[in-house]
Amino acid sequence: MKNQTILIIDDNHSERYLLKRQLKDAGVVAVVLEKNSGNSALEFLENIAEGKKEYADGFPPGLIFLDINMPGIDGFEFLEKFSKLREEVQYLSSVIMMFSTSEQTEDHTKAMTYDFVKDYIVKGSLQSEQLRKKVDEVFSL
Amino acid sequence: MKITSKLLIIVVLTVIEVSCTIWAALEISKGADFHRLNVLHLKFNAQFSNQVAELKAGKAILPQDLLITVTKIRQQPVDCLNKVNVVDKFIMTQIDTVHALIICEKDIVDADLAINAINAFDNGMLDRDTFLEGLSLASQNFSDNSANFEQPIDDTVSFIVRSMIPFILTISLLNIFLITYLSRNISRSINMAIDILSQKIPKEDMDKKIEKNITGELYTLLEVARDHLKSSLIEREVNQQLESLVESRTSSLQKVNEELAQFSYRASHDLKAPLTTAKGLAHYIVKDIETGDLQEAKANAMEVESQMERLEELVVGILSLAKADLQDDAEDVIDFESIISEVQTRLSSQFPESKCKFIKEVTVETPVLAQRARILQIVENLLTNAYKYSDQCKEHPFVKIKVFEDVGDFNIVVEDNGLGFPESNRNDIFKMFKRFHPNVSYGSGLGMSIIKKHVDYMKGIITVDSSREGTSLTLEFPRGKTT
Numbered sequence: 001m002k003n004q005t006i007l008i009i010d011d012n013h014s015e016r017y018l019l020k021r022q023l024k025d026a027g028v029v030a031v032v033l034e035k036n037s038g039n040s041a042l043e044f045l046e047n048i049a050e051g052k053k054e055y056a057d058g059f060p061p062g063l064i065f066l067d068i069n070m071p072g073i074d075g076f077e078f079l080e081k082f083s084k085l086r087e088e089v090q091y092l093s094s095v096i097m098m099f100s101t102s103e104q105t106e107d108h109t110k111a112m113t114y115d116f117v118k119d120y121i122v123k124g125s126l127q128s129e130q131l132r133k134k135v136d137e138v139f140s141l
Numbered sequence: 142m143k144i145t146s147k148l149l150i151i152v153v154l155t156v157i158e159v160s161c162t163i164w165a166a167l168e169i170s171k172g173a174d175f176h177r178l179n180v181l182h183l184k185f186n187a188q189f190s191n192q193v194a195e196l197k198a199g200k201a202i203l204p205q206d207l208l209i210t211v212t213k214i215r216q217q218p219v220d221c222l223n224k225v226n227v228v229d230k231f232i233m234t235q236i237d238t239v240h241a242l243i244i245c246e247k248d249i250v251d252a253d254l255a256i257n258a259i260n261a262f263d264n265g266m267l268d269r270d271t272f273l274e275g276l277s278l279a280s281q282n283f284s285d286n287s288a289n290f291e292q293p294i295d296d297t298v299s300f301i302v303r304s305m306i307p308f309i310l311t312i313s314l315l316n317i318f319l320i321t322y323l324s325r326n327i328s329r330s331i332n333m334a335i336d337i338l339s340q341k342i343p344k345e346d347m348d349k350k351i352e353k354n355i356t357g358e359l360y361t362l363l364e365v366a367r368d369h370l371k372s373s374l375i376e377r378e379v380n381q382q383l384e385s386l387v388e389s390r391t392s393s394l395q396k397v398n399e400e401l402a403q404f405s406y407r408a409s410h411d412l413k414a415p416l417t418t419a420k421g422l423a424h425y426i427v428k429d430i431e432t433g434d435l436q437e438a439k440a441n442a443m444e445v446e447s448q449m450e451r452l453e454e455l456v457v458g459i460l461s462l463a464k465a466d467l468q469d470d471a472e473d474v475i476d477f478e479s480i481i482s483e484v485q486t487r488l489s490s491q492f493p494e495s496k497c498k499f500i501k502e503v504t505v506e507t508p509v510l511a512q513r514a515r516i517l518q519i520v521e522n523l524l525t526n527a528y529k530y531s532d533q534c535k536e537h538p539f540v541k542i543k544v545f546e547d548v549g550d551f552n553i554v555v556e557d558n559g560l561g562f563p564e565s566n567r568n569d570i571f572k573m574f575k576r577f578h579p580n581v582s583y584g585s586g587l588g589m590s591i592i593k594k595h596v597d598y599m600k601g602i603i604t605v606d607s608s609r610e611g612t613s614l615t616l617e618f619p620r621g622k623t624t
Contacts, residue, residue: 012414012418014418014421014422014444014448015414015418017422017444018418018421018422018425021425022421069410069411069414071575071576071577071578072563072577072578101410101413101414101417102410104406123414123417123421124417124420124421
């Protein structure tokens with residue numbers, strides 16, 4: 001079985017803490033990585049050598065939780081850059097779930113235009129079981 | 142000369158011409174009437190002669206009949222004299238034909254004599270021979286009178302014709318000439334006016350030309366037209382100005398609405414975030430207390446506290462931003478030293494571990510008038526940012542504030558050697574809720590917006606110079622009403 005790795009990209013450490021804990025409570029078995037900005041996440045994802053060395057099959061992360069509102073590059077800018085990276089390097093297994101406080105439909109629609117964005121979750125709205133189900137769906141494919 | 146005067150002249154001349162023509166025609170017909178009366182006179186005289194001849198031949202003629210005939214004869218000169226008026230008499234006197242009228246009078250006298258004779262004979266006061274002689278004489282007189290009457294009447298009529306026709310012709314020609322001249326004159330004036338108005342010359346030149354070349358009613362017409370045009374142009378201009386004012390106000394309002402919409406979105410989002418986080422943390426605090434993991438619970442509780450502080454700061458920041466638009470306090474002489482000291486005290490308790498060296502240089506000589514609250518907020522936000530984003534890794538971190546004056550304005554400059562603004566986000570610096578350093582995530586992201594609002598209100602300019610070495614923010618304010 002592949003080493004399931006999840007990457008959380010959010011500038012707020014409490015948000016990352018809460019999601020990480022919620023995943024743990026939901027019984028998700030995975031290595032959970034955190035990055036506090038779009039840029040540092042991209043750097044990490046681009047560095048294939050390092051990543052493979054450290055995480056083997058767990059690199060690249062199969063599931064990425066991405067916040068929208070961050071200083072530096074925001075969620076959408078990350079999506080744009082990531083889609084290019086994904087094609088270049090064939091990160092076909094990497095999938096994104098948006099994780100944001102924003103409930104604006106425009107944000108939802110805009111995110112879903114990328115085919116690798118599988119879901120849009122509003123922070124604080126999900127119960128643990130629902131989260132578990134979504135994560136399982138991603139990793140069962 | 143005015144056009145109306147010119148037209149009046151033509152009317153007067155035409156009236157004269159027509160009057161003369163009519164008068165001449167009347168006089169000529171009068172002449173014809175005289176001839177007719179004379180013919181009647183001759184006719185009745187012929188009747189009378191016959192009656193006299195018959196009488197002489199011994200026929201019985203009633204005196205009544207004689208009287209009737211003589212009365213008829215008498216009536217002709219009477220009618221003639223009735224037709225003659227003062228003007229006729231005057232003319233006839235001048236051309237020496239007035240004896241026609243004397244002939245008429247004489248004829249009347251002769252007729253009266255005859256009538257008397259007839260009456261006398263009828264009353265037996267006259268003998269037959271004398272009577273007949275008288276009658277013959279009368280008839281002869283009548284005949285002579287008729288004969289003598291013709292010539293002067295002819296002369297008079299022909300005089301009138303001879304003199305009136307040329308006169309009327311002259312006046313008609315004069316009239317035609319004048320009408321032609323005046324109508325050409327009028328159309329020339331109109332064409333000249335059209336010509337002048339069609340020229341593409343500056344307004345003053347055109348006005349001079351109009352003054353010089355156009356007179357009378359045309360000039361009045363142009364003046365009235367110009368005034369009318371002016372007032373409708375002014376009206377149009379005013380309308381256009383109003384329209385563009387409305388347009389600019391509408392676009393300002395639209396901008397404000399957009400700003401508000403954006404602001405509401407960002408504010409509600411940024412207000413919601415710490416609440417959601419705190420809620421999530423509280424959930425795990427409860428769980429951890431239940432499972433006895435008090436360390437974790439404590440750490441999370443402290444985090445909740447910090448989230449609430451963040452929320453509080455955000456709310457205060459939003460209120461400051463709103464107030465910044467509304468502030469309308471009186472202006473005071475600004476004591477920069479005291480403001481900076483106040484802020485410095487607050488900063489030292491907010492950043493107790495900061496290694497930044499604080500440098501202050503205030504060199505304003507002439508008093509500056511401004512709203513103290515705004516200057517305070519500007520200085521506070523500038524210095525707070527400098528401290529917040531200072532680079533503690535650098536060897537000698539510092540924050541420097543300079544207040545100095547220039548010609549016509551005063552400057553506030555804050556320099557630091559902190560983290561700087563990233564190059565790529567230079568345009569976003571003054572946008573609301575923008576933060577650029579993820580590790581320095583506390584703060585509302587509103588500081589620069591607040592500063593910008595105050596600077597805009599005071600009609601100042603901000604210049605930013607920033608890199609990884611540090612940041613320098615320069616604010617220039619024009620002096621308003623200073624002493």
